[in-house]
Amino acid sequence: MAARARASVTPPADGHDIASLLAAKEMIIICGSGGVGKTTTAAALAAQAVVNIGGRVLVLTVDPAKRLANALGLQAFGNTETRVPNEAFTAAGVTPRGELWAAMLDTKAGWDELIKRHAPDATLRDTVLANPLYQNITGRFVQSHDYIAMERLHELHASGRYDLVIIDTPPSRNALDILDAPARMMEFFGSRLLRWLTVPYRSRIFTVASKPFYQVADRILGSRFLQDIAEFFVLFQTMEKGFVARAREVERLLADPRTSFLIVSTLEAAPAHEAAFLAAALAERHLPLGGIVLNRAMPPVLREPSAAKAASKLGDAAANTALADDLGAKLDAEPDVVRGILGEIAGRFHDIAMVATREAERRAELQRLAPFTSTAPALDHDIHNLASLLELGNLLWREADEPDSL
Amino acid sequence: MNLLDRQLLFVTGKGGVGKTTVAAALAQLAALQGRRTLVCEMDAKGSLASAFDCSPFPYAARQVDTDLYAMAMNTEDSLREYLKLFIRIPFVGRIGPLARTFDFVADAAPGVKEILAIGKLCYEVRERNYDLVVVDAEATGHIISQIGAPRVISELVQVGLVKDQTKWMLDILEDPARTGLVTVTTPEEMPVNETIDLLAQVSERTRVDSAAVIVNRVLPALFGTREASVFDQLFTPLAQRALVAAAGRAVTDVMDAARMNESRRRIGDGHLDHLREALAAGPGSPPAMLYIPELFTRATGRRVVTLVAEALGEELG
Numbered sequence: 001m002a003a004r005a006r007a008s009v010t011p012p013a014d015g016h017d018i019a020s021l022l023a024a025k026e027m028i029i030i031c032g033s034g035g036v037g038k039t040t041t042a043a044a045l046a047a048q049a050v051v052n053i054g055g056r057v058l059v060l061t062v063d064p065a066k067r068l069a070n071a072l073g074l075q076a077f078g079n080t081e082t083r084v085p086n087e088a089f090t091a092a093g094v095t096p097r098g099e100l101w102a103a104m105l106d107t108k109a110g111w112d113e114l115i116k117r118h119a120p121d122a123t124l125r126d127t128v129l130a131n132p133l134y135q136n137i138t139g140r141f142v143q144s145h146d147y148i149a150m151e152r153l154h155e156l157h158a159s160g161r162y163d164l165v166i167i168d169t170p171p172s173r174n175a176l177d178i179l180d181a182p183a184r185m186m187e188f189f190g191s192r193l194l195r196w197l198t199v200p201y202r203s204r205i206f207t208v209a210s211k212p213f214y215q216v217a218d219r220i221l222g223s224r225f226l227q228d229i230a231e232f233f234v235l236f237q238t239m240e241k242g243f244v245a246r247a248r249e250v251e252r253l254l255a256d257p258r259t260s261f262l263i264v265s266t267l268e269a270a271p272a273h274e275a276a277f278l279a280a281a282l283a284e285r286h287l288p289l290g291g292i293v294l295n296r297a298m299p300p301v302l303r304e305p306s307a308a309k310a311a312s313k314l315g316d317a318a319a320n321t322a323l324a325d326d327l328g329a330k331l332d333a334e335p336d337v338v339r340g341i342l343g344e345i346a347g348r349f350h351d352i353a354m355v356a357t358r359e360a361e362r363r364a365e366l367q368r369l370a371p372f373t374s375t376a377p378a379l380d381h382d383i384h385n386l387a388s389l390l391e392l393g394n395l396l397w398r399e400a401d402e403p404d405s406l
Numbered sequence: 407m408n409l410l411d412r413q414l415l416f417v418t419g420k421g422g423v424g425k426t427t428v429a430a431a432l433a434q435l436a437a438l439q440g441r442r443t444l445v446c447e448m449d450a451k452g453s454l455a456s457a458f459d460c461s462p463f464p465y466a467a468r469q470v471d472t473d474l475y476a477m478a479m480n481t482e483d484s485l486r487e488y489l490k491l492f493i494r495i496p497f498v499g500r501i502g503p504l505a506r507t508f509d510f511v512a513d514a515a516p517g518v519k520e521i522l523a524i525g526k527l528c529y530e531v532r533e534r535n536y537d538l539v540v541v542d543a544e545a546t547g548h549i550i551s552q553i554g555a556p557r558v559i560s561e562l563v564q565v566g567l568v569k570d571q572t573k574w575m576l577d578i579l580e581d582p583a584r585t586g587l588v589t590v591t592t593p594e595e596m597p598v599n600e601t602i603d604l605l606a607q608v609s610e611r612t613r614v615d616s617a618a619v620i621v622n623r624v625l626p627a628l629f630g631t632r633e634a635s636v637f638d639q640l641f642t643p644l645a646q647r648a649l650v651a652a653a654g655r656a657v658t659d660v661m662d663a664a665r666m667n668e669s670r671r672r673i674g675d676g677h678l679d680h681l682r683e684a685l686a687a688g689p690g691s692p693p694a695m696l697y698i699p700e701l702f703t704r705a706t707g708r709r710v711v712t713l714v715a716e717a718l719g720e721e722l723g
Contacts, residue, residue, distance in 0.1 A: 033421055033422060034420060034421020034422050034545060035420055035421045035422025035423060035596070035597065036422060266422075268422070269706045270422065270424075270426075270453065271422055273456075299662075299663075299666075301659045301662075302659070302663055304656065304659065306654070306655075306656035306659075307656045307659035307660055307663075309654065309656065310653045310654045310655075310656035310657040310659065310660050311653075311657075311660045313652070313653035313654060313657070314649065314652065314653040314657055314660055317652040317653055321652065323648065323649075323652045326648055327640070327645055327648055327649075330644055330645060330648065331636060331639045331640075331642075331644075331645060333636045333639070337632075337633055337636055338636060340629065340633070341628065341629050341633055341636060341637055341640070342640075344628040344629055344664075345628065345660060345661065345664040346660065348628055348663070348664060348667060349660045349663050349664070351702035352663050352667065352702070353663075354702060354704055355702060355704075357704075358704050378666075378670070381673075382595055
């Protein structure tokens with residue numbers, strides 16, 4: 001059904017741009033460091049996919065800015081999927097070929113659903129949900145957000161409701177966390193420490209192995225607190241089988257041929273470095289990197305030698321010729337003021353051009369690591385409706401970047 | 407009171423705003439001014455070490471420069487040290503292979519991991535091993551659970567050593583003369599909004615003092631407001647003809663770059679006005695605002711840290 005809905009578009013064989021990537025894949029995982037526009041990019045690409053390819057497209061975002069949420073018509077947090085009305089597209093001057101759906105990732109609700117699914121019975125389910133430590137865990141478990149994000153992706157894809165799911169990933173302490181989250185979940189259930197913690201409740205006898213651990217832990221944490229923790233983990237362990245099987249499925253999904261990763265970055269030093277690191281990590285894990293999206297790039301014209309020459313000339317002319325007097329007379333301004341402004345403009349150009357050159361160097365490095373890069377310039381306005389979201393999507397949708405020549 | 411006269415500074419901020427660079431620069435500035443300074447990276451990603459152009463920092467502090475020491479936090483090492491210092495019994499289990507699992511449990515049990523990290527930092531302050539400890543702390547999303555951990559623990563745990571331990575930590579953390587939170591932002595919408603949200607939460611959920619907000623990458627104005635109308639007139643056809651005649655056709659690219667710079671600066675100024683208003687409206691006296699200009703440098707690493715430290719030095723006077 002999915003294939004038929006999108007049969008009108010034949011992706012090019014190479015898949016080396018955004019359009020063909022989104023036409024060929026069913027799950028796109030957007031990753032990258034914080035502050036680079038991941039959420040906005042995910043939403044912009046989903047909207048463009050609806051306009052250009054069609055089908056039912058869902059974007060799952062994490063904590064979007066209010067304006068972006070409004071642009072997508074999302075009002076409240078929750079795991080509910082909301083359809084962006086066709087009128088929003090019409091208002092933006094385009095006719096959608098499919099349906100755009102949006103949802104926000106709610107880690108707490110995601111955990112609750114997992115517990116409900118895997119708990120062997122209602123009593124146990126309610127005990128876990130009511131456990132005082134449980135709330136803490138859902139919010140703070142290492143990579144708890146990452147795992148839930150992957151879990152939701154799996155669930156949405158398996159629901160058969162969507163042709164394409166684009167998922168924005170939570171801001172991680174480490175970009176790799178998202179890749180390792182399912183494995184860590186399995187590791188946790190198989191861990192010796194979990195068994196140690198739960199031993200006295202299963203056998204009611206301190207084994208030789210657990211004794212020193214308990215002695216120490218008891219003195220540090222106090223036995224009451226330790227007991228609370230252990231009780232919780234005992235409950236948790238009853239769900240081991242379900243959790244582990246599910247985590248394994250989720251892990252397989254990451255490497256599924258229908259899945260692709262899209263790294264989002266800017267061309268500033270730190271995010272670009274993180275993007276390169278992430279690309280290498282994907283390759284190492286044999287996970288498919290679709291491409292790299294580069295947001296907020298300086299316009300290439302800044303690197304034109306002719307522009308640099310003109311800036312130098314402008315600086316000279318402002319200082320040494322009658323240009324400032326001439327302009328001052330024309331604009332009814334003090335010639336010295338005009339001279340000062342022109343001097344600043346000329347001087348600043350070289351600063352900005354130098355940053356642009358540096359950006360081009362970083363882009364060339366990233367181009368060696370991905371099938372393609374697609375670059376969007378810095379927009380001089382904030383994203384506040386579907387039209388501006390589509391504008392960004394359109395910039396990325398055009399052909400992939402030509403390799404940078406330096 | 408000079409920011410650097412405190413003993414413990416937590417530096418936070420939204421991802422991508424330059425939190426690590428600012429933490430490194432604060433530490434470098436303090437060291438240059440003769441304070442024995444420790445700078446600590448909390449997430450062990452190695453970005454603090456990259457900022458100093460060093461190989462990754464170990465848990466045991468390593469000297470980077472005169473009066474400047476650096477370390478990377480590691481919960482397992484912190485636990486080991488803690489056990490040695492306070493429990494005084496040999497730890498029989500090999501915790502090495504269990505480190506990753508320990509992460510899980512420590513994080514699940516509210517605040518255990520955080521308190522081990524915060525405990526280590528407070529310990530260095532308490533023992534006066536350094537004049538100043540600068541922490542490249544968690545990003546805005548996680549900082550509350552980090553600095554708030556000792557209070558959460560002291561309320562959750564009724565007895566035991568940990569309970570006793572939280573008291574002296576809280577004495578240090580909640581004393582504005584000793585401890586301060588520094589939030590780094592940029593003049594952009596999302597970082598500014600996150601900063602406003604964070605500071606509201608800090609005063610609501612913790613008793614840690616918000617000492618300063620540092621605005622990074624502020625575009626310097628090309629000219630004063632008085633000249634703005636003249637600048638706008640330079641884009642009239644009349645003026646453009648004169649400019650092209652003097653500097654060639656590509657001068658329009660140069661003028662466009664200037665206009666882009668100005669429009670970005672004006673948008674940024676709007677966000678900063680919003681930030682200042684929101685902070686002034688908050689409870690208590692608003693944190694100090696410090697500004698670091700966009701550096702326009704091709705350098706990365708230590709050179710950037712040096713430039714930011716110079717800018718901060720001027721701001722702090």
